Amino acid sequence: MKKAGWILLAFISLSVILFADASKLSSVNSATSNDRVRYEVIERSQHTIHTITIPHHSNYSVIPRLSGELQSLSDFVTLDSDRVVAAINGGYFDPINQKTTSFISQQSQIVADPRFNERLVDNPDLKPYLGKIFNRAEFRRYGCGEKTQYDIQLHSAPVPANCELLDSLGGGPGLLPTDTSVAEAFIAYQNDEKIRDAIGSDSLNARSAIAITGEGDIILAMVAQNPDQPLNSGISLPELADFLSGLGATKAMNLDGGSSASLYYNGQTFYGRVDKEGNQIKRPIKSVLLVKQQR
Template sequence: MLLAAGGTAAWAADRFLIEHVEISDVSAYEAEHSPTATDAGTTATASASADAVAAVVTDSSYSDGDTTITVTQVTAGSGDDTVTYYVADVVVSEATQLRSAFAKDQFGENITETTSTIAAQNDAVFAVNGDYYGFRTTGIEIRNGVVYRDEGVREGLAFYTDGHVEVYDETATTADELVAAGVWNTISFGPAIVEDGAVVDGIEDVEVDTNVGNHSIQGQQPRTAVGVIGENHYVFVVVDGRSEGYSKGVTLTGLAEIMTGLGATTAYNLDGGGSSTMYLNGVVVNQPSNGGERGTSDILYVAG
């Protein structure tokens, strides 16, 4: 029995705690493997330099001529039914301004840093936690035009360089086909909670993973989601939770209803719980449910 317990502990540590680095220098890897990303970045930089506008920064907004971000806190209900969430309205001039970054600038399993740390290392003015890809070995992960993983199993979200966003079936395509079609970033978590401007049926029954430790995402929880208002116009929502009198969290349906109320035509659930974090102008604006930020493997962000 002791040997069995020891073996289980070793397996659990290897599966959930020990870092398994597949790519040790993501910045160098992207520079080498993504001429499309490099060209897009160069074009965006040149455009920004030509039309440089001094950034206007407040406690709840950022604007620099190319990018406009406004964050609003919303509180609904009262007493134990209170829900508090944060809405970020984000408009960019180029789709490639919405980027992804990995913890420690590495790719692999169990590599984590806080959202604010990853954001600061990448000069982000705005960021939210991503899909926590490092918890699993499956999914299609394309980030900043580069393929990192091609193991399609679930419903993903694809951001294209032309500014449009699509929910797609990972099992019906490949990462290379997506890149060839103009995909800039993919997220592999879900489910999609809004499509064609309506709440998706059956979302309360979805299981993102079937592996140990993450079977279910049901119930009233802290949540993070991204929605699409229009071309290069996004809305991000972080719902706080697990704090009576401040915010109890929401169900997936409740999250979808928030998104449709904001005008999202498409919306997708990102990693939540203790991971749910929104960052603006160097500050975490929400109150993560762990009493502080929990490490995550990746972020979506906009740089200044």
Template sequence: MAHILLIPANSPFVVTGALSAKVSTVEEFAQKHRAFAIFNAGFFDPANQKSTSYVVVTGQMVADPKDNERLVNNPQLKPYLNLIFNRSEFRRYLCGQTTRYDITLHNESPPANCRLVDAIGAGPRLLPKLTSVPEGFVDNAKGRDALLSKQLNARTAVGITSEGSIILVMVAQKPSKPKNSGISLVQLADLMKKLGASAAMNLDGGSSSSLYYNGKAFYGKFDLQGNPIKRKVKSVLLVQENVRN
């Protein structure tokens, strides 16, 4: 089942990032932030509860994967660290008085006359093309596929249309078929394209896939008894009303 939220360009809402000091469910994020909707976002290490994605909130970097010792010191990931540290991120810029969104690699500079306000890293990019290899998720020669991209799973994504609208998607598994339902990464890219996105990025998925909307939480992964797995996550995307001073 696909949960889809469209935030039209020039709507009274903005999409921003948020980070939990430890890890929290989307319901707990909702209690802390006055948000219209919340979607899980960046990657993290559940063992030490540290982010493995960059997160910028109101212009300040609040999570740096280079500070995660379990990531940096993992011998299996050493060959991929330069790629991991330059993965895709969803950004919000302030260009004069205008809010702009983009999906770009971490090392890319903001456009001229634009200031980076918020960013949440994840990846890989889904559109205009899938970039699993250059972002260090897939290494075909070594059989590496960190996201099990060809398998059906719960997955979350964010997209931007050519008009500047934002599309947030969480594809959940079926409670009756928890082992054989969901969506593959290629199918997720196709879905985002069909929904009108010209740029799109994968977010953390599997047990992390979750959203909060209209006072209710929805979870993407289910156990063998069909019960939702309510995993705590490190970072989220918030849809909030844009309060202008």
């Protein structure tokens, strides 16, 4: 009996140890999973939403890239494929002269400046709005000591103390915490009548956006039209803002949408806009945001 008792006690002790190790392993695997970039697809009657979430504690950076000539999103990824796991189309541009209409900075230097786009600055219809156009929302990456921080601010907003602006990509309007369409001249009113709506904010369309949650996670979102409803599908900007808020976003910014809307993940590129026959439109673009794994 004494020998049997010792055997039973040893078995119970071994079981406790194995259970404890299994719990530890489960915790480690869960933490590793939470560090990964997450891709999700949400199907709705009038659109499909593709989202990519980059956890704030992960080993990934979100950085802009600019091209001298217009090229597809997949071309951007191919040219900068080292450690790129995801990408989304970036800021606005003029498809005629291929010059930017959004500010872009890389390595603390402005590399795309809309003030040098003559088709923009010399357009008489836009002259009353240029001050606001040059001060639109931008996605920023700061270096603050050993930490990297992200933010969405107007172009004229100061850089926080003890931080350096590493890079930025302009778009707009800001969607969260408030809609800044009027402040950025996407929408204008005269005598309470809307006289300008540059991107059809309230209309259904393919859209792209970037957001930051309260915890600091980054969300890329691309909304694709329904090929079966080419003339009546997509999402409006207010609806997009509500969707991002539902994901926990506290700050969000619209990116160039419509035919430019595109998103890359895991070797596949998804496009947002469709033509009248429901075929995907693969428009070349000027800039992108890349999600890259840090070394």
